[in-house]
Amino acid sequence: MSRPIKIAVVQFPGSNCDQDAFHLFATGLGLDTRYVWHKDRGLGGADVAVLPGGFAHGDYLRCGAIARFSPVMEAVRLHAERGGTVLGICNGFQILCEAGLLPGALIRNSSLEYRCVTCELAVEDAGPAFNSRTLGRRLRLPIGHGEGNYRIDEAGRERLETNRQVLLRYVENPNGSLASIAGVRNEEGNVFGMMPHPDRAFERFHTSQDGLAVARAVLSFRFPEILKKSA
Amino acid sequence: MKIKVFVTPKKNVLDPQGAAVGHALGSLGLQGLKGVRVGKVIELEVEGEDTPQLRAQLEKLSRDLLSNPVIEDYALEIAGK
Numbered sequence: 398m399s400r401p402i403k404i405a406v407v408q409f410p411g412s413n414c415d416q417d418a419f420h421l422f423a424t425g426l427g428l429d430t431r432y433v434w435h436k437d438r439g440l441g442g443a444d445v446a447v448l449p450g451g452f453a454h455g456d457y458l459r460c461g462a463i464a465r466f467s468p469v470m471e472a473v474r475l476h477a478e479r480g481g482t483v484l485g486i487c488n489g490f491q492i493l494c495e496a497g498l499l500p501g502a503l504i505r506n507s508s509l510e511y512r513c514v515t516c517e518l519a520v521e522d523a524g525p526a527f528n529s530r531t532l533g534r535r536l537r538l539p540i541g542h543g544e545g546n547y548r549i550d551e552a553g554r555e556r557l558e559t560n561r562q563v564l565l566r567y568v569e570n571p572n573g574s575l576a577s578i579a580g581v582r583n584e585e586g587n588v589f590g591m592m593p594h595p596d597r598a599f600e601r602f603h604t605s606q607d608g609l610a611v612a613r614a615v616l617s618f619r620f621p622e623i624l625k626k627s628a
Numbered sequence: 629m630k631i632k633v634f635v636t637p638k639k640n641v642l643d644p645q646g647a648a649v650g651h652a653l654g655s656l657g658l659q660g661l662k663g664v665r666v667g668k669v670i671e672l673e674v675e676g677e678d679t680p681q682l683r684a685q686l687e688k689l690s691r692d693l694l695s696n697p698v699i700e701d702y703a704l705e706i707a708g709k
Contacts, residue, residue: 466693502698504637507644548641548699573644578702599703
């Protein structure tokens with residue numbers, strides 16, 4: 398595919414990493430990136446929907462519980478069902494879990510504290526593009542969340558492991574997540590969610606620059622040519 | 629008509645808030661405490677009659693919005709006029 402990849406960053410009322418995500422894809426990766434408002438019923442022809450971090454709808458009731466009913470989420474669901482790429486970062490990950498587009502749920506950190514720190518992450522073998530050969534065995538990405546404690550029942554966890562759906566694990570678990578899970582993908586391999594922020598890890602003044610490689614690895618599931626361009 | 633929806637963490641799901649509250653109750657002298665679960669109560673006031681249709685709708689909304697079945701259980705309580 399030679400046509401340029403188009404990215405849509407979804408803005409909910411209460412999103413606060415929408416500009417970071419925009420900047421990652423527009424400046425960091427040089428891709429055609431635009432915003433989509435949560436009341437829009439389409440993604441404007443984008444190839445990739447990005448749900449950014451923040452506190453969509455105030456995170457009232459549960460994180461992501463109200464956002465999943467925003468009109469745009471119907472378009473995100475259709476996009477995912479047709480094999481389109483979807484990435485949820487932090488609050489975006491919580492929204493995708495609430496929407497049932499990713500398995501599991503995120504609850505209060507076991508420490509009950511908001512954790513804001515750059516984490517060491519172990520890269521899992523989650524497919525031909527997302528593995529320790531393409532990304533290295535360890536990455537560093539910042540987290541900033543109070544509800545990043547990943548939970549899933551035993552049968553669900555077995556499915557995750559068998560299908561190699563775990564993307565990243567914390568080396569030192571900051572939030573009590575089951576099996577130190579920091580990010581997962583769906584079984585089909587087109588929907589991704591992670592608590593760590595690749596959008597806060599690519600500028601020289603950031604604590605890490607590993608965010609670009611992570612974003613590329615996510616995109617490369619559907620757009621393998623992006624890895625060649627960056628080489 | 630007054631409706632209460634009780635939402636509680638599932639028994640097999642870790643409840644960090646409940647654990648912290650349990651710890652505090654213990655240090656304030658409560659003896660024999662075997663467990664604490666912290667949930668929430670959502671109170672609704674709805675006009676009209678208690679019909680099977682309304683109950684079915686409330687069940688659906690409790691599953692879809694008010695609770696997350698992955699981590700929470702809910703119980704409905706419908707009081708008279």
